[in-house]
Amino acid sequence: MFKNFNGYNLIEAYHRIRHIKKYQPSNVVKKLAEAVVVVIVTLFLWNLPSSAFGMEGLTVIQQRIIAIFAFATLMWIMEVVPSWATSVAIIGLILLFCSDSGIKPLCNPDDVGQLLSYKGVMACFADPVIMLFIGGFILAIAATKTGLDAQLAKVLLAPFGKKSNMVLLGFLLITGLFSMFISNTATAAMMLTFLTPVFRQLPSNGKGRIALALSIPIAANLGGMGTPIGTPPNTIALKYLNDPEGLNLGIGFGQWMLLMTPLVILLLFFAWVLLQKMFPFTQKTIELTIEGGMKKGIHSKIVIVTFIVTVLLWLLDSVTGINSYTVALIPFVVFSLTGVISRSDLEEINWSVIWMVAGGFALGYGLNQSGLAELAVQSIPFGDFSPVLVLILSGLICYILSNFISNSATAALLMPILVVVCVAMGDKLDAIGGTSTILIGVAIAASSAMVLPISTPPNALAYSTNLVEQRDMARIGLIVGIFSMVIGYSALYFAGKFMAF
Numbered sequence: 414m415f416k417n418f419n420g421y422n423l424i425e426a427y428h429r430i431r432h433i434k435k436y437q438p439s440n441v442v443k444k445l446a447e448a449v450v451v452v453i454v455t456l457f458l459w460n461l462p463s464s465a466f467g468m469e470g471l472t473v474i475q476q477r478i479i480a481i482f483a484f485a486t487l488m489w490i491m492e493v494v495p496s497w498a499t500s501v502a503i504i505g506l507i508l509l510f511c512s513d514s515g516i517k518p519l520c521n522p523d524d525v526g527q528l529l530s531y532k533g534v535m536a537c538f539a540d541p542v543i544m545l546f547i548g549g550f551i552l553a554i555a556a557t558k559t560g561l562d563a564q565l566a567k568v569l570l571a572p573f574g575k576k577s578n579m580v581l582l583g584f585l586l587i588t589g590l591f592s593m594f595i596s597n598t599a600t601a602a603m604m605l606t607f608l609t610p611v612f613r614q615l616p617s618n619g620k621g622r623i624a625l626a627l628s629i630p631i632a633a634n635l636g637g638m639g640t641p642i643g644t645p646p647n648t649i650a651l652k653y654l655n656d657p658e659g660l661n662l663g664i665g666f667g668q669w670m671l672l673m674t675p676l677v678i679l680l681l682f683f684a685w686v687l688l689q690k691m692f693p694f695t696q697k698t699i700e701l702t703i704e705g706g707m708k709k710g711i712h713s714k715i716v717i718v719t720f721i722v723t724v725l726l727w728l729l730d731s732v733t734g735i736n737s738y739t740v741a742l743i744p745f746v747v748f749s750l751t752g753v754i755s756r757s758d759l760e761e762i763n764w765s766v767i768w769m770v771a772g773g774f775a776l777g778y779g780l781n782q783s784g785l786a787e788l789a790v791q792s793i794p795f796g797d798f799s800p801v802l803v804l805i806l807s808g809l810i811c812y813i814l815s816n817f818i819s820n821s822a823t824a825a826l827l828m829p830i831l832v833v834v835c836v837a838m839g840d841k842l843d844a845i846g847g848t849s850t851i852l853i854g855v856a857i858a859a860s861s862a863m864v865l866p867i868s869t870p871p872n873a874l875a876y877s878t879n880l881v882e883q884r885d886m887a888r889i890g891l892i893v894g895i896f897s898m899v900i901g902y903s904a905l906y907f908a909g910k911f912m913a914f
Contacts, residue, residue, distance in 0.1 A: 447491045455484040468792040472526025474511050475785040481506050485776060489822040490814065496822040497765035500772020507534050507779050529782050537774040541738035542652040543767055548741025549642035550762045552723065553595040555716045555744065555753050562591065564707035566607060577694035578685075580701055581624055584608070585632045585681045585688075592636030593643045593677075594724075596763065601633045601871035605878065607703050612880070614699055621694035626880040630871035631684045631893055634863045638856070638901070639677040640727075641669050641737060645770055646824035646859035650852045652774065653832050659781070660832065660848055666727040666737035672908050680897050684889075691889060712753045719747045766821065773825025777832070786833045795837030800845045803838070807831055807851055808858045808898055815862035820869070824859050828852060846909025850902065857901035861894040 458480040463471045466479065481503060488499040507529065509515050513522075514531035522528050556562045566587060573583030584604060591600040608625055615621050637644030641651045651669070654662045707713050726733060726740040748754040780786045807827065814823040835848040842848055862868050864887050866876035872890070875881055 444493055447487075447493045451484060451487045451491070451493060454487060455480050458483050468788050470788065472783070473524065474526045474528060475783050475788065477511050477525075478507075478779045478783050478785050481511075481779065482776060485772070486826055489826060490818055492818060495765065496819045497768040497772075499822075500769045500775075500825075503772040504534060504537070504775045507775055511779060511783065527784060529779060533778055533782060534775055537778055538767070538771040540652065540771070540774055541736075542648050542774070543771060544738050545642055545648055545651075545741045546645075546767055546770065547762065548723075548743075548745055549594065550596075551745045551748060551754060552720060553599065554758050554761060555748050556595065556720065557599075558753070558758070559710075559713040559716045560707045561713065561716055561720070562595065562603060563703065565591075566604070567703045567706060570701060570703065575698045575700060577621055577697055577699050578689055580611070580699045581621075581628055581688060581694075582682075582685050584625060585628045585685050586678075588629055588632035589636030589639070589677055589681050592633045593639040593674075597633035597637050597644060598870040598874070600636075601629050601874045604629045604633075605874060610702055611699055612878075615694075615696055619695040620692035621696060622880045623885060624688040624692035624694065626875050626878050627692070627886065627889055628684070628688060630863060630869065630875040630886075631688075631889070632681060633871040634860055634869055635677055635680045635684065635893075635897065638680075638860045639670060639674045641666055642741075644856075644860055645766055645821035646856040647853075649770060649773060649821070649824045649828050650856040653777065653828050654849060654852055660835070662849060664849065665730040666740070667730055670728065672904060676901060676904050679900065680893070683896055684893050687889060687892060692885075712751070715747065715751050715753055719744050769819070769821050770825065773822075773828070776825065777829035780829050780833065786829075786836075789833055790837040793837070795834050796839065796841065798834070798838060798841075800838065800842050803831075803834060804845050804851060804854065804902070808854050808902065811855045811858040812862050812894065812898065815859045816864045816868045820859035820862060824855060827855055831855065843909075846906040850905040850909050854898075854902050854905055857905075858898055861897040861901070863894055864890040 459477060461476070463473070463476055466476065468475075484506070485499060485503050488494065488502070489496055493499075494502075508531055510519060511529050512520070512531040512534055513528040515528070519525070520528055569587050569590070570580075570583045573579045584607075588600055588604045591604070605626075608629070611625060612622055615625075638647065641647050647669075651664060654660055654664050723740060723744050726735055726743070727737055730737055730740065811820075811823055811827055814826075831851055835842060835851055842851065845851075863872055866873050866883060866886060868890070872886060876883070876886065
């Protein structure tokens with residue numbers, strides 16, 4: 414989907430550099446060694462006597478799910494292969510060895526226990542949450558094809574004037590706004606492109622350039638928190654929070670935005686103040702020029718109207734009764750029938766993210782439908798755990814992992830485990846605002862991880878400008894990330910305690 418965006422060349426260069434680094438000869442040997450470790454650990458858990466797990470009544474299928482979960486964890490953390498490829502492998506392993514469409518001699522229910530439904534496993538790829546992702550991607554593609562994104566950037570940045578500090582605020586707020594509805598990678602590439610002529614105006618030895626370059630990844634990362642479609646960890650959290658067969662909390666799109674949008678705005682203003690303190694401008698005014706704009710024609714008008722209607726329906730889901738998943742398909746239907754998007758545009762959807770998320774859902778499905786989650790609740794005294802300790806540990810683990818591996822993979826890994834823990838703890842979680850504090854908190858922690866160039870694609874794109882040093886990114890990323898988690902968890906606690914969020 415990135416080919417339509419200003420700054421596509423930045424994204425292409427970023428992926429090319431990552432590929433070269435990953436697959437140079439010295440790294441190939443390392444990856445092979447890691448793959449061997451993963452296989453050994455997986456086979457060890459697969460063939461270990463069931464009594465070694467300390468869970469009475471553990472079936473062969475449940476043990477295989479444990480082994481597959483370990484496989485996923487190691488593969489995602491080590492990044493032996495791309496995270497989406499690991500997810501595809503998860504679905505394949507579950508289908509072959511744990512489902513009623515698996516290898517016949519290895520999947521006799523009399524010998525291995527209750528089998529998973531192959532239809533249920535495959536349905537993970539058509540989960541309503543996946544439809545939400547696709548709807549978001551379609552909106553983004555249509556906006557960039559018609560030039561709506563560039564036109565909005567022009568219009569929205571104009572009120573901020575020419576003062577350097579106000580231009581910085583404008584880029585922070587507009588990047589954050591775009592990241593709520595458009596891929597944060599594409600948003601970062603587009604906004605960095607708009608900054609190119611600005612960089613030329615600023616003195617080469619000044620710190621203002623650094624402030625502007627860093628504002629883009631910070632805003633892109635924080636802005637994603639604002640909506641369920643802003644970043645994959647949000648959507649993964651929403652899936653488990655609203656699962657009719659699980660927590661079934663019924664949190665809507667508008668309800669999410671009601672809490673998270675003010676949080677994002679607060680964090681962006683905090684980042685603005687911090688950037689000015691750490692990287693003050695020596696030049697007090699900037700002449701801002703943005704090229705490009707809205708294309709003329711009926712397609713542009715259709716996109717504008719559809720975009721407004723879709724967002725309004727998302728915000729008013731509790732009034733209309735149309736859930737956010739169904740709303741997400743409306744732009745798909747409209748743009749398909751009117752020719753706004755074509756067959757080639759569908760090929761630009763970020764299918765790797767969708768496969769990544771689907772693999773995580775398949776893990777969660779395996780845990781629940783095999784009975785392993787229920788068995789774990791009975792065997793492990795989760796009810797004795799401290800709610801505060803679970804809150805702190807889940808946030809810290811997610812934050813640390815997300816700084817080094819995909820935050821989508823981190824969320825897909827942690828969410829199913831935390832759902833089991835939360836269900837077992839029951840009313841004890843009311844002391845910290847309920848289950849939503851834990852799960853949405855993990856999504857916040859994932860978006861707060863922005864310490865390294867490798868932490869997120871927007872970070873890597875900003876680093877590629879050669880205006881940002883790693884230590885500068887680490888300093889401000891750590892401060893903003895910690896502040897984001899503290900304020901975010903506080904907001905969730907308040908909402909859970911007093912607003913029935």
